[in-house]
Amino acid sequence: MPSTSLALTPGLGSFLKSLKTHPVETSIENLISLLKRRQIRHSRSCATATAYLLRHVVSVCKTSDPLKLIERVQTVGRRLVAAQPREMVVGNVVRRVLGLIRDEAEDDHEAEFALSEAGSESQPQTPRAFDDPSSSLPLDRDMLSLRAEGAERSSSRPTLHSMFSLLSHPEAEFSPISTPGTQSPNGRMPGHGPGSKDVKAEVLEGIGEIIDELGQVDDQIASYALEHIHSNEIILTHTSSTTVQKFLLKAATKRKFTVIHAESFPNNHENTHATVSGNPLGDDDELSAEAFQKPLIALGITVILIPDSAVFALMSRVNKVILGTHSVLANGGLVAAAGTRVIARAAKVHQTPVVVVSGVYKLSPVYPFDFDSLIEYGDASKVLPYEDGDLVDQIDVQNPNYDYVPAELVDLYITNLGGHAPSYLYRIVSDHYRKEDISF
Amino acid sequence: MADSVDPALTSSSASASVPAQPASTIANPPSQQTQNLPIRESKSAKSPAPSDNQSSKNKDASKPAAAFSDAAAAAGTDKPLTPAELKKKAKAEKAARRAKEKLAKEAGGAGAAGGSAPGAIQSRPPATPKKDAAGGASQKGQKAAQPRRGSAPTGQTAADEPTKKEDKSVAVFGHLYGQPRRTTIAGAGKEVHSAVLALGLQLRDYVVCGSSARCVATLLAFKRVIESYTTPLGTSLSRHLTTHLSHQITYLSTCRPLSISQGNAIRALKLAIASVDPSTPELSAKATLCEFIDNFIREKITVADQVIAQSAAQKVQNGDVIVTFAGSSIVKQTLLTAHKQGKRFRVSIIDSRPLFEGKNLARALANAGLDVQYSLVHGISHAIKDATKVFLGAHAMTSNGRLYSRVGTALVAMSAKERAGGVEVPVIVCCETVKFTDRVALDSIVVNEIADADELVSAQPLQQVTGLVDPEAPTKPDNKKGGKGASSAPKPDPSASLNPSPSPLSNWKDNRNLQLLNIMYDVTPAEYVDMVVTEMGSLPPSAVPIVHRMSTNL
Numbered sequence: 001m002p003s004t005s006l007a008l009t010p011g012l013g014s015f016l017k018s019l020k021t022h023p024v025e026t027s028i029e030n031l032i033s034l035l036k037r038r039q040i041r042h043s044r045s046c047a048t049a050t051a052y053l054l055r056h057v058v059s060v061c062k063t064s065d066p067l068k069l070i071e072r073v074q075t076v077g078r079r080l081v082a083a084q085p086r087e088m089v090v091g092n093v094v095r096r097v098l099g100l101i102r103d104e105a106e107d108d109h110e111a112e113f114a115l116s117e118a119g120s121e122s123q124p125q126t127p128r129a130f131d132d133p134s135s136s137l138p139l140d141r142d143m144l145s146l147r148a149e150g151a152e153r154s155s156s157r158p159t160l161h162s163m164f165s166l167l168s169h170p171e172a173e174f175s176p177i178s179t180p181g182t183q184s185p186n187g188r189m190p191g192h193g194p195g196s197k198d199v200k201a202e203v204l205e206g207i208g209e210i211i212d213e214l215g216q217v218d219d220q221i222a223s224y225a226l227e228h229i230h231s232n233e234i235i236l237t238h239t240s241s242t243t244v245q246k247f248l249l250k251a252a253t254k255r256k257f258t259v260i261h262a263e264s265f266p267n268n269h270e271n272t273h274a275t276v277s278g279n280p281l282g283d284d285d286e287l288s289a290e291a292f293q294k295p296l297i298a299l300g301i302t303v304i305l306i307p308d309s310a311v312f313a314l315m316s317r318v319n320k321v322i323l324g325t326h327s328v329l330a331n332g333g334l335v336a337a338a339g340t341r342v343i344a345r346a347a348k349v350h351q352t353p354v355v356v357v358s359g360v361y362k363l364s365p366v367y368p369f370d371f372d373s374l375i376e377y378g379d380a381s382k383v384l385p386y387e388d389g390d391l392v393d394q395i396d397v398q399n400p401n402y403d404y405v406p407a408e409l410v411d412l413y414i415t416n417l418g419g420h421a422p423s424y425l426y427r428i429v430s431d432h433y434r435k436e437d438i439s440f
Numbered sequence: 441m442a443d444s445v446d447p448a449l450t451s452s453s454a455s456a457s458v459p460a461q462p463a464s465t466i467a468n469p470p471s472q473q474t475q476n477l478p479i480r481e482s483k484s485a486k487s488p489a490p491s492d493n494q495s496s497k498n499k500d501a502s503k504p505a506a507a508f509s510d511a512a513a514a515a516g517t518d519k520p521l522t523p524a525e526l527k528k529k530a531k532a533e534k535a536a537r538r539a540k541e542k543l544a545k546e547a548g549g550a551g552a553a554g555g556s557a558p559g560a561i562q563s564r565p566p567a568t569p570k571k572d573a574a575g576g577a578s579q580k581g582q583k584a585a586q587p588r589r590g591s592a593p594t595g596q597t598a599a600d601e602p603t604k605k606e607d608k609s610v611a612v613f614g615h616l617y618g619q620p621r622r623t624t625i626a627g628a629g630k631e632v633h634s635a636v637l638a639l640g641l642q643l644r645d646y647v648v649c650g651s652s653a654r655c656v657a658t659l660l661a662f663k664r665v666i667e668s669y670t671t672p673l674g675t676s677l678s679r680h681l682t683t684h685l686s687h688q689i690t691y692l693s694t695c696r697p698l699s700i701s702q703g704n705a706i707r708a709l710k711l712a713i714a715s716v717d718p719s720t721p722e723l724s725a726k727a728t729l730c731e732f733i734d735n736f737i738r739e740k741i742t743v744a745d746q747v748i749a750q751s752a753a754q755k756v757q758n759g760d761v762i763v764t765f766a767g768s769s770i771v772k773q774t775l776l777t778a779h780k781q782g783k784r785f786r787v788s789i790i791d792s793r794p795l796f797e798g799k800n801l802a803r804a805l806a807n808a809g810l811d812v813q814y815s816l817v818h819g820i821s822h823a824i825k826d827a828t829k830v831f832l833g834a835h836a837m838t839s840n841g842r843l844y845s846r847v848g849t850a851l852v853a854m855s856a857k858e859r860a861g862g863v864e865v866p867v868i869v870c871c872e873t874v875k876f877t878d879r880v881a882l883d884s885i886v887v888n889e890i891a892d893a894d895e896l897v898s899a900q901p902l903q904q905v906t907g908l909v910d911p912e913a914p915t916k917p918d919n920k921k922g923g924k925g926a927s928s929a930p931k932p933d934p935s936a937s938l939n940p941s942p943s944p945l946s947n948w949k950d951n952r953n954l955q956l957l958n959i960m961y962d963v964t965p966a967e968y969v970d971m972v973v974t975e976m977g978s979l980p981p982s983a984v985p986i987v988h989r990m991s992t993n994l
Contacts, residue, residue, distance in 0.1 A: 263793075263896075264818060265793050265816060265817075265818070266816060266818075267818070270943070270944070273943060273944040273945045274944040276945075276954060277944045277945055277948055277951050277954055278951065279944040279945075280944070295951075296953075297951055297952060297953035297954045298953075300953060301953060302611075302953050302955065303953060303954050303955065304610050304955045304956070304957050305896065305945075305948075305954070305955070305956045305957070306956075306957045306958075306959075307792060307793045307794065307817075307847075307896060307958070308792070308793075308816075308817040308818055308848075309792040309793070309817045309846075309847045309848030309851065309962075310847050310848070310957065310958075310959050310962070311851065312848075312850035312851045312854065312884070312962055313847055313850065313883075313884030313885070313888070313959060313961075313962035313963070314612075314884075314885075314957075316883045316884075316885070317612055317885065337818075338818040338819060338822075339817060339818035339819075339820075341820075341821040342817070342820050342821055342851050342854070342855055345854060345855065345858055346850075346851065346854060348858075349854060349858070375822070383814065383815060383816055384799070384814060388799065391799065391802060391803050391806065394803075394806035394807070394812070395802050395806045395812040395813065395814050396811075396812065396813040396814065397813075397814050397815065398813060398814070398815040398819050398822065398823070399815065399816075399819065400815070400818065400819050400822045403818075403821055403822075
């Protein structure tokens, strides 16, 4: 550990601090060891740490050749993922950064081509140079007609067609209006000379956006709360998840409902107790930001804390189950805190809807062919304390940290993009990650 | 479920140990209690008193005096009483007792017996000559509040504080809260036998826990009641003993709601008492009844358990992985029997907070050499993955074929039936017919039992009281000898030293809108149960009402 952060508990905070002062290689090693030692645990902390690290990596990277950048990010990403394969968000963030670089690189190429084509092109292509998102209505109409015209004409110009489809989105030619919105080539066209420099700047900006997204994701998800919670509802939730808490708190500002909170003994019950009672745990500085959050009970919401075993008994009175998650898989299944699966099953048996709230960053392009590889086993002493040491010697104590919940037990996902059916998630996956990065 | 008849058995067989039992449980609290509730100091200062009183009471309980001398004291010296007079007296007595109980409750268990209408009480126990002074004092002494969970101090101090601020009962379960469980033996009727007093506390503290264990312990205690019973003049055994017993039953049910098995056993016993021919001499009638109790225990529980264990063990095959939930005595017996038969199998125990009954089962099985795996409710889906059979114990089987058992059982049964792979794991319930009831249940909310929510507070797993030597035990005599030991050095709280940072829930009662729910049972739908193994054979759950009718009509 670097000496500056010795005073701090190793964790996200100390890592982010050390990032500024330390050489990049040290920082990578630092994060790897933090991940290995599970000193950075929660999905969001892992994602944030990875995003910051990658930003650092990209910014100090001497080359600005996109291919080299990709290679560099891939190597770092592989090492991080190898350090903690079950923290899938690490891989997700790496994938998104890779996708970012690729997008920028392609935009760049495209802009290059567009410029050269525009030069050689005659009449029909000229409106393209003028097209602008702020174009007025007549121009729009003009362009619509032009687009139709272009569509007709496209068959007559096979060469041009093939050239465009080679380098841009398939429909780019037919909808020139969408071009500026999605790719914003206009700004870069004049300064095309040092374009490769811009790739790096754009990538850094993009990573900044990812970091911002990580910061806002809970609030974005919470903004959907009122669409899903009605008055006087009884909601069951499990373990302590900031996303779920913010979701419920948002709803609590407008509506009265009851929350039944299963405590998720033994892995996270202390945090759960702290969450429901609003008395923060003294020793946990990692969650200090959340500690300032008001508990639900302060907003007049009745919170009933139950042991996990009572879930089935109470499920018949529950209107909705809202769960947080560790990561979401591409098939719509999820990996969540141990005990989630029985809760989701009990809900299914009682025909209670199960809603999973999760940021898009938790969505992993992973298909669970081998469930067991997704599950991590934790500290057995939490199940059987040291006082029962004689017993521990004789029996096999198991403490799984995670459960795999199959997609058919989930009714709805709420991400920062809105609500989705589990079967739709693969679409979001393909929107966010590029095929070539799925296994980088 | 978790069974430990032993304390009850010892206390009821060795009469000398009986006074020691309650006394020792009483001796503990003063030190702990006074730390936070100075009001009780006056009572706990008298802590040596109760044991004297207790033993003297116990001595004269063995004399055929209790109820009879009651009457004698009331009526002055003339022995013969008309039935009308008797009735009147009984009524007065009841009223007095009610008043006293109410008073005691109001004072939060902090006694007030001395103050209650002396005139009414005067008609009561001849054993304590000076009612107001000595009697009141000794009553108060007994009243020193108990820590919940018997002699294992849990360090939960907020427990007994009266909460006027907010109703902490969960609305849906409002109907189940009723009266809080008795915390002391204070206010117990004079008729309540000392064995029953002790049993009540053991039941409350889960020292005697598990449906069959509670049933056996109750019957044994009642046997002692019957042994020391004498029919008062002017009435017959078959008529009066029932009312005498119902005092004991009322007391027991204030300690912890009666289990289905207890109810069934009591019903059978009352039936037996009612069928005693009034002309039978008292001694032989009592002998008959004691024999009836012995037979009942033997037939309905001891032998039944053996039969069930034998037939359920046949279901175990080599290479099986058997999942069980919490700690059922009958499942333990089954697995041990199968193990003795030389079968090789693995057992996966799923346990739950706050009772951790499975720990004892795990210990027993591991000691016997079985291959045991242990996890908590959160690991159900992992444990069930490679399971081949699920064995469950029962608190009761309802008439609609549902299994009423320790909370969490339904989750295990459900997981066994709904595995993602589509393979169903057979769920086998082991249950004596004495646990069958004609009640029906659709959900776990209408019928249930609410335990003290404070049991959920301590994050540290509570020390299992059953079968463990209490580390505090040796300190007790000193505490008592130190006499007036109320103000003597406060006992270091073991759980506090183990867990330096207090649980965030430690003062949950001060948090508005926060409620803790600690229910004891849940109802498993009949479709999750494949087979119920009883001493009368293996049945589908739908056969429960038929067997119940057969066994009660016998």
